[in-house]
Amino acid sequence: MATVYAISYKGFPISKIGTTSMDVRIRAQQLGFVLSDDLQIASIEVADGFAVERVAHNIADQRGGQCLNALANNLFQNPETWEGIRMNSGNTEVYSVTFKQACRIIKEAAKMVQDTKNASNPLIDYAKIPLRGRTATHSWKSIPVKTL
Numbered sequence: 001m002a003t004v005y006a007i008s009y010k011g012f013p014i015s016k017i018g019t020t021s022m023d024v025r026i027r028a029q030q031l032g033f034v035l036s037d038d039l040q041i042a043s044i045e046v047a048d049g050f051a052v053e054r055v056a057h058n059i060a061d062q063r064g065g066q067c068l069n070a071l072a073n074n075l076f077q078n079p080e081t082w083e084g085i086r087m088n089s090g091n092t093e094v095y096s097v098t099f100k101q102a103c104r105i106i107k108e109a110a111k112m113v114q115d116t117k118n119a120s121n122p123l124i125d126y127a128k129i130p131l132r133g134r135t136a137t138h139s140w141k142s143i144p145v146k147t148l
Contacts, residue, residue, distance in 0.1 A: 002049020004056065004110065005145075006102035007031070010038040012078045014067045015102035017060055018093050019053040024145055032088040033076075040099045042146035044106055048113050056109035057093065063105065064096035103146070 005024045008015040020027040024043045033039060046052050069075050070091045077084030087094075097105065 001045050001047060002052075003043045003045050004049055004052045004106050005041060005043040006099060006106055007033060007039070007041050008099040008102065009036070009078070009084075010040060010099075012076075012084070013080075013096060013098055014070065014076065014078075014094055015060075015097050015099050016076065016087075016090060016094050017053070017056050017102055017106065018090055019049040021049075030088060031090045032085050034085055040146070042099070042103045042106070044110055044147070046110050046113070048117070051113045052106070052109045055112055056106050057095075059105045059109055060095035060097050060102065063101065066092070067094040067096050070094035 002019050002021055003024050004017070004019045005027070006015050006017050007024075007028050016031065018027070024041055028039070028041055029035075044052075067076075069077060069079065070087065071094070074087045074091045075084060076087050076091075076094060095102065
Protein backbone atom coordinates (compact mmCIF):
# COMPACT_ATOMS: atom_id res chain seq x y z
CA MET A 1 0.00 0.00 0.00
CA ALA A 2 1.10 3.53 -0.72
CA THR A 3 -0.33 6.88 0.26
CA VAL A 4 -1.20 9.43 -2.42
CA TYR A 5 -1.59 12.89 -0.94
CA ALA A 6 -2.36 16.55 -1.53
CA ILE A 7 -0.78 19.34 0.52
CA SER A 8 -1.42 23.07 0.44
CA TYR A 9 -2.18 26.06 2.61
CA LYS A 10 -5.65 27.58 2.93
CA GLY A 11 -6.18 30.19 0.22
CA PHE A 12 -3.25 29.07 -1.95
CA PRO A 13 -4.13 28.34 -5.60
CA ILE A 14 -1.41 25.65 -5.80
CA SER A 15 -1.10 22.14 -4.38
CA LYS A 16 1.55 19.46 -4.02
CA ILE A 17 0.40 16.03 -5.22
CA GLY A 18 2.63 13.08 -4.40
CA THR A 19 2.97 9.57 -3.07
CA THR A 20 4.81 8.17 -0.08
CA SER A 21 5.19 4.98 1.90
CA MET A 22 5.60 6.92 5.15
CA ASP A 23 3.20 9.00 7.22
CA VAL A 24 2.15 11.92 5.03
CA ARG A 25 2.72 14.37 7.90
CA ILE A 26 6.36 13.31 8.11
CA ARG A 27 6.65 13.67 4.32
CA ALA A 28 5.15 17.18 4.52
CA GLN A 29 7.74 18.13 7.12
CA GLN A 30 10.56 16.68 4.97
CA LEU A 31 9.36 18.72 1.99
CA GLY A 32 9.63 21.91 4.05
CA PHE A 33 5.98 22.67 4.77
CA VAL A 34 5.56 24.77 7.90
CA LEU A 35 3.19 23.59 10.60
CA SER A 36 0.32 26.05 10.90
CA ASP A 37 -3.44 26.22 11.23
CA ASP A 38 -3.58 26.92 7.49
CA LEU A 39 -1.74 23.74 6.43
CA GLN A 40 -4.08 21.31 4.68
CA ILE A 41 -3.27 17.65 4.04
CA ALA A 42 -5.44 14.94 2.50
CA SER A 43 -4.51 11.38 1.61
CA ILE A 44 -5.77 8.09 0.29
CA GLU A 45 -4.18 4.67 0.65
CA VAL A 46 -4.08 2.64 -2.55
CA ALA A 47 -2.40 -0.53 -3.75
CA ASP A 48 -1.05 1.12 -6.90
CA GLY A 49 0.25 4.39 -5.51
CA PHE A 50 2.65 5.22 -8.32
CA ALA A 51 -0.01 4.55 -10.97
CA VAL A 52 -2.54 6.72 -9.13
CA GLU A 53 0.07 9.45 -8.66
CA ARG A 54 0.97 9.42 -12.38
CA VAL A 55 -2.68 9.61 -13.42
CA ALA A 56 -3.30 12.41 -10.88
CA HIS A 57 -0.30 14.35 -12.21
CA ASN A 58 -1.61 14.02 -15.77
CA ILE A 59 -5.06 15.26 -14.75
CA ALA A 60 -3.60 18.15 -12.69
CA ASP A 61 -1.36 19.08 -15.60
CA GLN A 62 -4.40 19.30 -17.88
CA ARG A 63 -6.52 21.24 -15.37
CA GLY A 64 -4.00 23.78 -14.11
CA GLY A 65 -0.50 22.88 -15.21
CA GLN A 66 2.67 22.77 -13.19
CA CYS A 67 3.39 25.71 -10.94
CA LEU A 68 6.33 27.36 -12.72
CA ASN A 69 7.60 29.19 -9.60
CA ALA A 70 7.88 25.89 -7.72
CA LEU A 71 9.40 24.16 -10.74
CA ALA A 72 12.05 26.83 -11.33
CA ASN A 73 12.76 28.09 -7.81
CA ASN A 74 11.58 25.43 -5.33
CA LEU A 75 9.14 28.03 -3.97
CA PHE A 76 5.70 26.97 -2.79
CA GLN A 77 4.21 30.45 -2.70
CA ASN A 78 0.83 32.05 -3.07
CA PRO A 79 1.32 34.26 -6.16
CA GLU A 80 -1.15 36.80 -4.77
CA THR A 81 0.55 37.38 -1.40
CA TRP A 82 4.02 35.82 -1.92
CA GLU A 83 3.65 33.95 1.38
CA GLY A 84 5.03 30.46 1.35
CA ILE A 85 8.00 28.20 1.83
CA ARG A 86 11.11 26.99 0.03
CA MET A 87 10.67 23.29 -0.73
CA ASN A 88 13.45 20.82 0.05
CA SER A 89 12.25 18.48 -2.73
CA GLY A 90 9.10 17.57 -4.64
CA ASN A 91 8.91 20.87 -6.50
CA THR A 92 8.14 19.22 -9.86
CA GLU A 93 4.87 17.86 -8.45
CA VAL A 94 3.29 21.21 -7.57
CA TYR A 95 0.29 22.15 -9.70
CA SER A 96 -1.81 25.27 -10.21
CA VAL A 97 -4.90 23.73 -8.65
CA THR A 98 -6.53 24.49 -5.31
CA PHE A 99 -6.43 22.02 -2.44
CA LYS A 100 -10.07 21.11 -3.07
CA GLN A 101 -9.36 20.51 -6.77
CA ALA A 102 -6.27 18.42 -5.91
CA CYS A 103 -8.38 16.23 -3.59
CA ARG A 104 -10.93 15.67 -6.35
CA ILE A 105 -8.16 14.90 -8.85
CA ILE A 106 -6.62 12.26 -6.57
CA LYS A 107 -10.00 10.60 -5.98
CA GLU A 108 -10.68 10.65 -9.73
CA ALA A 109 -7.24 9.14 -10.47
CA ALA A 110 -7.72 6.40 -7.85
CA LYS A 111 -11.10 5.52 -9.35
CA MET A 112 -9.66 5.44 -12.87
CA VAL A 113 -6.85 3.10 -11.81
CA GLN A 114 -9.28 0.94 -9.81
CA ASP A 115 -11.75 0.75 -12.70
CA THR A 116 -8.97 -0.27 -15.09
CA LYS A 117 -7.75 -2.98 -12.70
CA ASN A 118 -11.28 -4.18 -11.92
CA ALA A 119 -12.03 -4.55 -15.63
CA SER A 120 -9.22 -7.12 -15.68
CA ASN A 121 -10.11 -8.79 -12.37
CA PRO A 122 -13.39 -7.63 -10.81
CA LEU A 123 -12.66 -9.50 -7.56
CA ILE A 124 -9.80 -7.19 -6.55
CA ASP A 125 -10.41 -3.88 -4.77
CA TYR A 126 -7.37 -1.72 -5.55
CA ALA A 127 -8.36 1.57 -3.92
CA LYS A 128 -9.23 1.11 -0.26
CA ILE A 129 -9.91 4.25 1.75
CA PRO A 130 -9.19 3.81 5.46
CA LEU A 131 -10.88 5.87 8.13
CA ARG A 132 -8.46 8.01 10.06
CA GLY A 133 -8.91 9.71 13.39
CA ARG A 134 -8.89 13.48 13.45
CA THR A 135 -7.52 15.77 16.11
CA ALA A 136 -7.51 19.50 16.73
CA THR A 137 -4.00 19.66 18.20
CA HIS A 138 -1.17 20.99 16.08
CA SER A 139 1.95 18.91 16.32
CA TRP A 140 3.46 17.18 13.31
CA LYS A 141 2.33 13.77 14.52
CA SER A 142 -1.25 14.84 15.10
CA ILE A 143 -1.98 17.39 12.37
CA PRO A 144 -5.33 16.51 10.80
CA VAL A 145 -5.18 14.59 7.53
CA LYS A 146 -8.41 14.63 5.59
CA THR A 147 -9.32 11.18 4.32
CA LEU A 148 -10.35 11.25 0.69
